[in-house]
Amino acid sequence: MRRRRPILASLCLLLALALVRPGPAAAAKDELVIGITQFPSTLHPNIDSMMAKSYVLGMTRRPFTAYDRKWQLVCMLCVTLPTIENGLARPVDLPDGRRGVEVTYTIQPGARWGDGVPVTTKDVVFTWEIGRHPMSGVTSAEGYRRITRIDVKDERTFTVHVDRLTYEFAASGSFQLVPEHLEREAFADPAQYRFRTKFDTDPTNPGLHFGPYRIVEVASGSHIVLERNSTWYGPPPAFRRIVVRAIENTAALEANLLSGAIDYIAGELGLSLEQAMAFETRHRDRFAVAYKPGLVYEHIDLNLDNPILKDRRVREALLLAIDREKLTQSLFGGRQPVARGAIHPLDWIHADDLPAYAYDARRAAALLDEAGWTRQGGGTRLNAAGEKLTFELMTTAGNRTRELVQQVLQSQWRQVGIEVRLRNEPPRVFFGETVTKRRFPAMAMFAWLSAPESVPRTTLHSQSIPRADNNFSGQNSTGYANPEMDRLIEAIEVELDRDRRRALWHALQHLYAQDLPVLPLFFRSDSFILPRWLSGIEPTGHQYPTTLWVENWRDARP
Amino acid sequence: MSRFLVHRFLQAAALVAIMSFACYALIGLMPGDPIDLLLSSDPRLTPEDVARLKALHGLDRPLVERYLAWLEKAVHGEFGYSRLYAQPAAGVLWPRLVNTAALMGTTLVLAAGLALPIGVAAAARAGTRFDRIVNALCFAGISVPTFWLALILILVFAVSLGWLPAAGIPMARDPGVVDRLRHLVLPVATLALATLGGHVRYVRAAMVEALHQDFIRTAHAKGLAPRRVLWRHALRNALLPYVTVLALDCGTLVSGALVTETMFGYPGMGKLIFDAVMGNDYNLALLALLLVTALTVACNLAADLVYAALDPRIRQR
Numbered sequence: 008m009r010r011r012r013p014i015l016a017s018l019c020l021l022l023a024l025a026l027v028r029p030g031p032a033a034a035a036k037d038e039l040v041i042g043i044t045q046f047p048s049t050l051h052p053n054i055d056s057m058m059a060k061s062y063v064l065g066m067t068r069r070p071f072t073a074y075d076r077k078w079q080l081v082c083m084l085c086v087t088l089p090t091i092e093n094g095l096a097r098p099v100d101l102p103d104g105r106r107g108v109e110v111t112y113t114i115q116p117g118a119r120w121g122d123g124v125p126v127t128t129k130d131v132v133f134t135w136e137i138g139r140h141p142m143s144g145v146t147s148a149e150g151y152r153r154i155t156r157i158d159v160k161d162e163r164t165f166t167v168h169v170d171r172l173t174y175e176f177a178a179s180g181s182f183q184l185v186p187e188h189l190e191r192e193a194f195a196d197p198a199q200y201r202f203r204t205k206f207d208t209d210p211t212n213p214g215l216h217f218g219p220y221r222i223v224e225v226a227s228g229s230h231i232v233l234e235r236n237s238t239w240y241g242p243p244p245a246f247r248r249i250v251v252r253a254i255e256n257t258a259a260l261e262a263n264l265l266s267g268a269i270d271y272i273a274g275e276l277g278l279s280l281e282q283a284m285a286f287e288t289r290h291r292d293r294f295a296v297a298y299k300p301g302l303v304y305e306h307i308d309l310n311l312d313n314p315i316l317k318d319r320r321v322r323e324a325l326l327l328a329i330d331r332e333k334l335t336q337s338l339f340g341g342r343q344p345v346a347r348g349a350i351h352p353l354d355w356i357h358a359d360d361l362p363a364y365a366y367d368a369r370r371a372a373a374l375l376d377e378a379g380w381t382r383q384g385g386g387t388r389l390n391a392a393g394e395k396l397t398f399e400l401m402t403t404a405g406n407r408t409r410e411l412v413q414q415v416l417q418s419q420w421r422q423v424g425i426e427v428r429l430r431n432e433p434p435r436v437f438f439g440e441t442v443t444k445r446r447f448p449a450m451a452m453f454a455w456l457s458a459p460e461s462v463p464r465t466t467l468h469s470q471s472i473p474r475a476d477n478n479f480s481g482q483n484s485t486g487y488a489n490p491e492m493d494r495l496i497e498a499i500e501v502e503l504d505r506d507r508r509r510a511l512w513h514a515l516q517h518l519y520a521q522d523l524p525v526l527p528l529f530f531r532s533d534s535f536i537l538p539r540w541l542s543g544i545e546p547t548g549h550q551y552p553t554t555l556w557v558e559n560w561r562d563a564r565p
Numbered sequence: 566m567s568r569f570l571v572h573r574f575l576q577a578a579a580l581v582a583i584m585s586f587a588c589y590a591l592i593g594l595m596p597g598d599p600i601d602l603l604l605s606s607d608p609r610l611t612p613e614d615v616a617r618l619k620a621l622h623g624l625d626r627p628l629v630e631r632y633l634a635w636l637e638k639a640v641h642g643e644f645g646y647s648r649l650y651a652q653p654a655a656g657v658l659w660p661r662l663v664n665t666a667a668l669m670g671t672t673l674v675l676a677a678g679l680a681l682p683i684g685v686a687a688a689a690r691a692g693t694r695f696d697r698i699v700n701a702l703c704f705a706g707i708s709v710p711t712f713w714l715a716l717i718l719i720l721v722f723a724v725s726l727g728w729l730p731a732a733g734i735p736m737a738r739d740p741g742v743v744d745r746l747r748h749l750v751l752p753v754a755t756l757a758l759a760t761l762g763g764h765v766r767y768v769r770a771a772m773v774e775a776l777h778q779d780f781i782r783t784a785h786a787k788g789l790a791p792r793r794v795l796w797r798h799a800l801r802n803a804l805l806p807y808v809t810v811l812a813l814d815c816g817t818l819v820s821g822a823l824v825t826e827t828m829f830g831y832p833g834m835g836k837l838i839f840d841a842v843m844g845n846d847y848n849l850a851l852l853a854l855l856l857v858t859a860l861t862v863a864c865n866l867a868a869d870l871v872y873a874a875l876d877p878r879i880r881q882r
Contacts, residue, residue: 040736048649048650048651048840048844049649049650049651051651054651141617141621142621144618144621144651146610146614146618147610147614148613148614148617149610149611149613149614152613201651202646202651202652202653204651207650207651207652208652223738224738226734226736226832227650227657227660227661227832228661228831228832228833228836228837229732229734229830229831229832230734230736230830232736232738250736252732252736252830253830254732254827254829254830255827255830255836256712256827256828258712258716258828259715259716259719259731259827259828259829259830262716262719262720262723262724262731263719263723263731263732263830265720265724266719266723266724266727266730266731267727268723268730268731268732435595435596435597435843436596436597438597438601439595439596439597439598439601440596440597440601443597443601477612479601480611480612480615480616481612
């Protein structure tokens, strides 16, 4: 027995040496490992909406149109962007008196699925069939439902007939093609389609993808491996292989980057701004950090059913009493621009002449006095009935940035005699119940993600106020109702002339700034942690991910 | 014995049935549903979309009705599809189960394998400097938060020394056994260090108690070698409570370790159960939770049998 001990010890040592050895050197130039914080639950392009899914699918397929990094609508799978001027879009009068539009697209020549089958109008018609079927499980079906007919001209050219003419007639980003030759069988029973689609049952099938890359491995919950797609019609991508690795904990994500296990942390689903700033300070020699202010609009929704908040003077005082410039400067190094409204300054419709509501505690105090909330000494303001000027500010528990902002705001409001109590809830409860069902008593802080020139129908139109009788649909959680706002929203949607539309947008923004149903805070920035050798990644700042231009990424080293 | 087994099996089946309803009801009582959450992140969704999706996923039906429909299928072995992953729930579960069994099984074997000799040695030297050092290290292991321990191990062994991978699972398409094991080292070390302290404390306490029993004094008086008294007489008695602890820990073989899995990007059951519960994925969450319940019950049954093997008095009863 004793003789066996040295043998056992030697075996253990050998095993330890085999396991504990230096890791591989930096990934080869033809492979890129990207770290993100989320793993997509489904890979079907039309079922469920998750940024992780959009990020991965950006490499494997292309929408007909997308907004580029300059926030301009461009063709991706189509050849020419339809306009009324070039004749590819034609307004029509419908029998019911409404105005519709016929839009003609041509699919890129050479577009083929990964198994060599051409991308054709058969796929277009089939995708529409799935999209409009109530049982198919497609998440956002509105775009499909508005199409009344599709006329097929040939294998690559088709005309869609839409029952409503809006300025967005050419945008068809949500029309995501599905391969008819592979998916027809799964769609035989539409109610079972979402369980039988090859996007989830056979996600590495090459015929599901027509982008620069195709998926070759899905390790559920861990990583997705993509390799060059030989049938891709565009310029060949530089990296032979891309691995998208999901690590939910951002500290672990950062450690993986430093250890060389991943090369790059995507800004779409990566480190928070504070983490990125701290990372930049420590590792600027190896990594570059690109900050891109985007369309994530942090704001405070005010419950306009609250009797105190019904008074506009109180709402204005709340905004004037907070120093948003100082807040973004001290917390975010000025990298998250202060918002004057819901429209981002980079959006062409932004009105530059909006009131700034810069910090002015004296004016805030005067407004509160005028509204009947007076202050004796340094305490909380009271009204004539002796009631305290007090509100509850709610946000998502566990979001460190929001909790910090909350504390700064609470302190600044206290200085003008407004008492604010903080009450936070897990995101599940906050978004699932409190905001959706308007159960916050006064203020709810969260963010909206939108697209360039996105009409705020769901957030500002009076028909979008969530109520029990509409099953709490709509996102107008402030309860804001102004006929003029409704009119402007409806007018913008159908105004095709850019100059006239811009004027309407300006009017809408001024009305928003005047009525103040919401306290605008700032626009969030995405932080991209890039190794210094990686080039070609151009943050967009909107919901279209950088991966839609993955063929431009390359290793810049000689 | 067979009557005992049948009795325990019936008890276990009843427990699993009760647990299935409890889990279903608890998930159902959570505020909001997945479509509400989807709505808050995607302003494009219209009221029609919301109504259609709720109906499609059965979220517009009463909870009890949904549970009974699920139960009817479950007793026929149909556990349905995962709402989140759009695949059969069992199919989603299986690879995660294998991963978790590898991670937690290795951890449990390692923790028990180290806890026994350390606990016995500390009990045999109770009150000495060695015992105090072991105790201090045990308390340190118990007190250190798992996420912090994981992060430190990653920073030391993956970032600074570069000896081990920071991730828990290899990215190569067909990784060899050695590559798989290398990736398991840090997650297993994290979990083993976090659980070892507790195990050592159990073994030590049980051994200290056993060493003060009359039969130990008798064994010494009979002139048996101290090592034999320690390992054959005292440990055999001390193992009884420790077996209970191990049996309870067996549930973790399928329930996973959420924090460690998150830190190492390890696709295991802990993260899957968490996502399924948070995403109202009833079929997946229920199957996973029932599996955990069933395994825990089975392990406790096994522990009862081990008691009988270890203690002849139990067999006679």
